[in-house]
Amino acid sequence: METASGIIxxxxxxxNTVLRLVVLSLLAVNAVALWQLWRGAMTxxxxxxxxxRVLTDVATRFLVYQVLAIGAAVMLLPFYWxxxxxxxDGQTAAAFPPYWTPTQIQTEAPHPETxxxxxxxxxxxxxxxxxxxxxxxEEGVRFRRVERGGVWQTLxxxxxxxxxxxxxxxxxxxxxMALDFRNFLRAWYRPEQTSRGEVNFLTYFLVSAGxxxxxxxxTLITSALAAFAFARLVFWGKTVLFYLILATMMVPGQVLLIxxxxxxxxxxxxxxxxxxxxxxxxxxxxxxxxxxxFMTIPExxxxxxxxxxxxxxxxxxxxxxxxxxxxFITAGIFDFLNNWNSLLWPLIVTSSPTKRTLMVGLQxxxxxxxxxxxxxxxxxxxxxxxxxxxxxxxQRFFIEGIARTGLK
Amino acid sequence: xxxxxxxxxxxxxEAYAYLAPAGIILIIFWLVPVGVSLxxxxxxxxxxxxxxxxxxxxxxxxxxxxxxxxxxQTLWNTTNYVLYSVPATLVLALSxxxxxxxxxxxxxxxxxxYFLPYITTWVAIAIVFRxxxxxxYGLGNWFLGVLTVNLLGFENPVRLEWLSEPRGIWEMVFxxxxxxxxxxxxxxxxxxxxxxxSLSLFSIILTSIWRDTGYFMIIFLAGLxxxxxxxxxxxxxxxxxxxxxxxxxxFPLLSPISFFLLIISMIGAxxxxxxxxxxxxxxxxxxxxxPLVMYLYEEGFTGEWNLSYAAAIAYILTMxxxxxxxxxxxxxxxxxxxxx
Numbered sequence: 001m002e003t004a005s006g007i008i009x010x011x012x013x014x015x016n017t018v019l020r021l022v023v024l025s026l027l028a029v030n031a032v033a034l035w036q037l038w039r040g041a042m043t044x045x046x047x048x049x050x051x052x053r054v055l056t057d058v059a060t061r062f063l064v065y066q067v068l069a070i071g072a073a074v075m076l077l078p079f080y081w082x083x084x085x086x087x088x089d090g091q092t093a094a095a096f097p098p099y100w101t102p103t104q105i106q107t108e109a110p111h112p113e114t115x116x117x118x119x120x121x122x123x124x125x126x127x128x129x130x131x132x133x134x135x136x137x138e139e140g141v142r143f144r145r146v147e148r149g150g151v152w153q154t155l156x157x158x159x160x161x162x163x164x165x166x167x168x169x170x171x172x173x174x175x176x177m178a179l180d181f182r183n184f185l186r187a188w189y190r191p192e193q194t195s196r197g198e199v200n201f202l203t204y205f206l207v208s209a210g211x212x213x214x215x216x217x218x219t220l221i222t223s224a225l226a227a228f229a230f231a232r233l234v235f236w237g238k239t240v241l242f243y244l245i246l247a248t249m250m251v252p253g254q255v256l257l258i259x260x261x262x263x264x265x266x267x268x269x270x271x272x273x274x275x276x277x278x279x280x281x282x283x284x285x286x287x288x289x290x291x292x293x294f295m296t297i298p299e300x301x302x303x304x305x306x307x308x309x310x311x312x313x314x315x316x317x318x319x320x321x322x323x324x325x326x327x328f329i330t331a332g333i334f335d336f337l338n339n340w341n342s343l344l345w346p347l348i349v350t351s352s353p354t355k356r357t358l359m360v361g362l363q364x365x366x367x368x369x370x371x372x373x374x375x376x377x378x379x380x381x382x383x384x385x386x387x388x389x390x391x392x393x394x395q396r397f398f399i400e401g402i403a404r405t406g407l408k
Numbered sequence: 409x410x411x412x413x414x415x416x417x418x419x420x421x422e423a424y425a426y427l428a429p430a431g432i433i434l435i436i437f438w439l440v441p442v443g444v445s446l447x448x449x450x451x452x453x454x455x456x457x458x459x460x461x462x463x464x465x466x467x468x469x470x471x472x473x474x475x476x477x478x479x480x481q482t483l484w485n486t487t488n489y490v491l492y493s494v495p496a497t498l499v500l501a502l503s504x505x506x507x508x509x510x511x512x513x514x515x516x517x518x519x520x521x522y523f524l525p526y527i528t529t530w531v532a533i534a535i536v537f538r539x540x541x542x543x544x545y546g547l548g549n550w551f552l553g554v555l556t557v558n559l560l561g562f563e564n565p566v567r568l569e570w571l572s573e574p575r576g577i578w579e580m581v582f583x584x585x586x587x588x589x590x591x592x593x594x595x596x597x598x599x600x601x602x603x604x605x606s607l608s609l610f611s612i613i614l615t616s617i618w619r620d621t622g623y624f625m626i627i628f629l630a631g632l633x634x635x636x637x638x639x640x641x642x643x644x645x646x647x648x649x650x651x652x653x654x655x656x657x658x659f660p661l662l663s664p665i666s667f668f669l670l671i672i673s674m675i676g677a678x679x680x681x682x683x684x685x686x687x688x689x690x691x692x693x694x695x696x697x698x699p700l701v702m703y704l705y706e707e708g709f710t711g712e713w714n715l716s717y718a719a720a721i722a723y724i725l726t727m728x729x730x731x732x733x734x735x736x737x738x739x740x741x742x743x744x745x746x747x748x
Binding site for chain 2: 061072074244256261262281312344367376383
């Protein structure tokens, strides 16, 4: 590791951790690219392709990898930053230039002799020509030296003249790299401090999960029934109704906010869990998606089921639904995400803390925690985590679903 | 009643029974509200002026909206958001799809990574990017510092106000350096178009490009894979280079999807609410980020609860979206069906 960082510091003399990291990852990507090149060259050697074409192919691949890697870095950086900040304390989260690792300014340390925890007072000190000069932290430059249990750590500092704002390596702190999970607890229990009753993120999660599952299950059932009617049954006004349903897809949901709010208040349903579920128990889009899928199921199956004595409902339930598993999963994912992610509707129809969804809870925290980004990042982490976990299990359905619904 | 008629009636009743659960919900919460909302927009309902005192005021809510500078600004904010986020997202998505549409190691990895932002929730993303674009300790300013000091050798790092900057991006990079003044007010708020989105709105635009690129990339990838490979082989035999192949095969065969995506993403972008609401809760510096839907929410559900006014704004939004939908139908007729 020492040698590696030595080599990298040769490559990046200005000694910036991040630039080093970038160089390191570029090296890694290029290693993969070179391996690809070598393999390509080996394959090409066995063929009769002209050398110039092999070279162009190789150069293209090389360039493609560079661009893709930069793109991937841009996509992943905010996630990395979110997770890293969630493990920082308030001071390191608000530090500029930033810390790139989970770093905390230590406030307590075991005493070297007694072993008991004693408070550590961070003292800003600048060493110029061997002399310690205390520096106020407000001066824009962070020099920290920490007394841990009576033992001063000696830190060599660069010439202050050479220090400039944008390079974190020129600042010496007492970085304690540690995975401190307390921010997650702070974020999780934080709402309790600001509202009456036992409200924390568990409440928000339960509200979000409960209402989303209820609305999604309901939508899948009502949509399957309606889609079956549109796909397989004959009735008066079928075409008109179908086009009416398609037309409603064009109306933006924002038009419905005000009347629906009035309807719910007329029904006395404002600020109830039902207000978060009932209006979302049917989805035009899901009906349409399912109808398209049901149309592809061969009619022969219905004939066979009828000969076996099954009614239409039983046919739908025991033949069509099991055959349509992919479309149920795809539609279920989209309906669930729509409910889980919605912010405006829950914001309007609920007011009491016990009925806040996760998104409203996060929005509330965003307003209240303001610039306590270590708390906010921890909360964002556990809001994103469930969806990311589900995504990795159901990735195929996500991607196929999007490709199918956006296409043709 | 003949047995045939009776059976037909029974079949119909059965079909309506299947439709009933979804139908009742859709009628109560979709169909009726569309009409009620339209009726309300011609009235004068506020929280203080309840339903019983409904008075028909004609189009005055609409005319009032267009006379209100705050509304005109939100309209331009939304337009700027659409104009800058949609084309950039689609171009980046198509580029990424073209790069990934080949046999390379790690293809699945890149696809997953590019798609990851889309599945995470807007609310959490907005919080993270509010931090990244923070004027004091955001990574945006740190990056500018590294770029200007370490790489370009400037004396002092360049710092921007990001989400706290009300000036338009063209105002900052072009108008002010050249003319030494800000963009003067123009009729119909056209100065908003000349000055471009404010840097605060532009930060939000960057965030939404970051989030949505992967989504459109997936659709473009599927479109690319639907193109018959033999076309490329034939073109290669005829000696066409990659650029010629793109112009002659990929672009024409992909353009129906591209225009379809252009329209649906414009419709989606006109309805934007969460990023602005989360990243600039007060509507941004000088109200320079507030989109239509946020204005609707603030007018209709906070303060004086001007429900009729909010309904009129909702219908102005509907008109825009309907216009885009009709444009799409005009251009493609029946070639493209919804979600088929």
